[in-house]
Amino acid sequence: MHRFLIIIEKAKKNYSAYSPDLPGCIATGKTRESAEKNMYSAIKMHVSGLVEDNKAIPTSQSIAEFIAV
Secondary structure, X not given: OOOOOOEEEEOOOOEEXXXXXXXXXXXXXXXXXXXXXXXXXXXXXXXXXXXXXXXXXXXXXXXXXXXXX
């Protein structure tokens, strides 16, 4: 099992998601939940493509924290 941090951002009319550890792997959705679900599918496809191409699956290096100011 692999774990990847995803970032979900609110856009004007939808949400977008990406993983800092998987450049080019992105997804969108009308709701936050649909963007997350679509990102899950995008990551599965991305990792499957890496396996098919005999490329290494990156290990997650990203960390997220909230800072109160």
